[in-house]
Amino acid sequence: MQAGADVGSSKAVIVAAEPELFVADIKTACDFFTAKLGFAIVFTYGEPPFYGQVKRDGARLNLRCVDAPLIDSALRERESLLSASMTVATAEEIKQLFLEFQSAGVVFHQTLRAEPWGARNFIVRDPDGNLLLFAGPAE
Numbered sequence: 001m002q003a004g005a006d007v008g009s010s011k012a013v014i015v016a017a018e019p020e021l022f023v024a025d026i027k028t029a030c031d032f033f034t035a036k037l038g039f040a041i042v043f044t045y046g047e048p049p050f051y052g053q054v055k056r057d058g059a060r061l062n063l064r065c066v067d068a069p070l071i072d073s074a075l076r077e078r079e080s081l082l083s084a085s086m087t088v089a090t091a092e093e094i095k096q097l098f099l100e101f102q103s104a105g106v107v108f109h110q111t112l113r114a115e116p117w118g119a120r121n122f123i124v125r126d127p128d129g130n131l132l133l134f135a136g137p138a139e
Helices: 026-035 073-079 091-103
Strands: 020-023 040-045 051-056 059-065 082-087 108-114 119-125 131-137
Touching (some): 091 108
Parallel strands (some): 020 059, 082 131
Antiparallel strands (some): 108 119, 119 131
């Protein structure tokens, strides 16, 4: 804090977000995120594991094992209900990321496209049906 700043006017700053994805099996989810999307496992917890976290660069995703899907799969598909959004800084990076995932055999819910609001994005479906948006600027 700056010298002389009013203590009552300081504001907490949120520095990250960690969406929680609901998955049927932590190992299967971790395998997908590491092998297909280039994430690294931060930790898994429990025996057998029921919770974990994966990261790639500044993105972290928490994985929580559940017995049954919490969102109706037909509704998720029809409405394209996103579980997490991750962004890159440039148009070149979003293209590179799409090509990287494509070469890894990732199943896309939506392939790379330009949006009318000035973004370029694509959506990946994980093994549990979670839809993950990856976005960057169009230009």
